[in-house]
Amino acid sequence: MGGESVGTETEEQPHGATVVVDGFGLKGPRGWVFRQVSFRAEPGALVAVEGPSGSGRTCLLLALTGRMKAEEGHAEVGGLPLPRKMAAVRRISALGQVPGVNELDPAFTVAEHLRERALLQRRYDGSVRALLRRPAERAAAARARIDEAVKAAGLDLDALPKGERTSVRDLERLEALRLSIALALMGRPRLLAVDDTDLKLSDADRAEAWALLRSLAAAGTTVLAVCSEAPEDALRITTLSGETGETGETTPQASGTQASGTQAPATTEATTTETAASEPGAGARPAADTTTGATDADRAAVGETAADDTTDATTEEGAADALAETGRA
Template sequence: MDSPHGAAVKAENFGLKGPRGWVFRGMGLDARPGSLIAVEGSSGSGRTCLLLALTGRMKATEGHAEIAGHRLPRHMAAVRKIAALGPVAGVNELDQSLTVAEQLREGALLQRRYEGPVRALLRPRGERRATAETRIEDALAAAGLDLATLPKGPRTSVRDLERLEAIRLSVAIALLGSPRLLALDDLDLKLSDAERAEAWTLLRSIAARGTTVLAVCSEAPDDVTVLRTGAAQAEPAAAAPGTGEKTGPAEDTGTTEDTEDTKGADDALSEAGRA
């Protein structure tokens, strides 16, 4: 698989207001192509909505962002073409009824049909199959998923995968389209400390290959760029270029806005799931 040139990610006073108030607000970021970026915050703090907004799946209502030069929210469709999603509950999930092999084949088919050049569909069937198999093998290698280690190999059911294995499978499927930006939600959910370390090592390796990576988490390592979501978002944050710098809204003051922000995030995420 060719290493794509990653997307630069910039944001200035970026915010989204839902039916019950601000979901996130005042986000600032200036990250170079090939960066590893963490969206850090507690559940319900708007972190998933921020991820969806930065990948062109949810329309921001304040400020702007640029992904590889495509300005948001104006050019959401252009951003969606270069940004791939890992699993996002209610938006982009693995199909628990499929085997791992079936899930990979489905991902390759969808990528070829909706993202690949039209001329690719005119190639002989055998050539298309060989190309898809090569793409799948390369994506699995990049995601660090060895099918031979699974209980039933490629015939293992998706529902039987361990959490970290499911993350690796989702990453492999996302990489089939050679995205410039890879985005993952709830990276550290239900992972042990050792598994969490493995997950971050995986994302570092993908970023090192040239793909910009954006990951939602509860707590980020010290060596990544961080956007922090939280309740107190009245003051815009300054953009902070470079690796390992904490960026985002003002520090949480523990105000009573917590409940409204959580409800706003839930409402906005529900809208994204129906879109």
């Protein structure tokens, strides 16, 4: 009876994750990367983090998905507190392509990327029953998950130069963006984070990219997208480059509280204070991007301790086995 009750409650919960941020801040060795970030996004909201390149937008995205540890304020993603539950937040969130964190392999084909992600997802989905299925059943389930993600990302495999055998290096920017989103969706995340959404896109392609993200948000997934210019119907978070004083810290400029929004929220704006000195790789180190949880080494990289979160049952050997099946081990 108790198990049925829990299952019913889980089904009634919205798929997307509520994101609540209050005075959130991350500091690097040369000053604040961002600070005084405050906003609320309801499940299925489209949140656009806009600002100039180097203003810390990516670091904010990584912090809100549990890949970087903030030192100031607090946030909750799907009811999970940050930074205390970083590994748990990583389990319910997924990243599109982020330079230096989970870039697409240019030598791999589209099919190889999709197959690899499906294998990794099977290893990390936590279902013992799935692992005990017959090979034919596992292959069919993996194919169904791939097809579902590809369709949701709007990636037309037949339209590619060589179909699914097209190498990533031969993809147009919009196609590569769709592929990275398809890979992220394979884990059926409650929060999807996309970096450089409108980078190097024409006006027409930019409109298509935002239409895709709106459709994902409308389907219930909360979407967090970094961009240079946010669309009017998104929940907007604007980052500004701060002024660094002699102490290396950033002088606060402004802060604000974002109004809550759902699938098509009204345009509002929250300004955060940031410094361009601390992008990913410039002192504040992102946690390893894995499908589920983090190892002790991951925790050490972001400053977590054993008391901060539970340790995943998944081992590094499991990841190595899955990569070996794709030839990447």
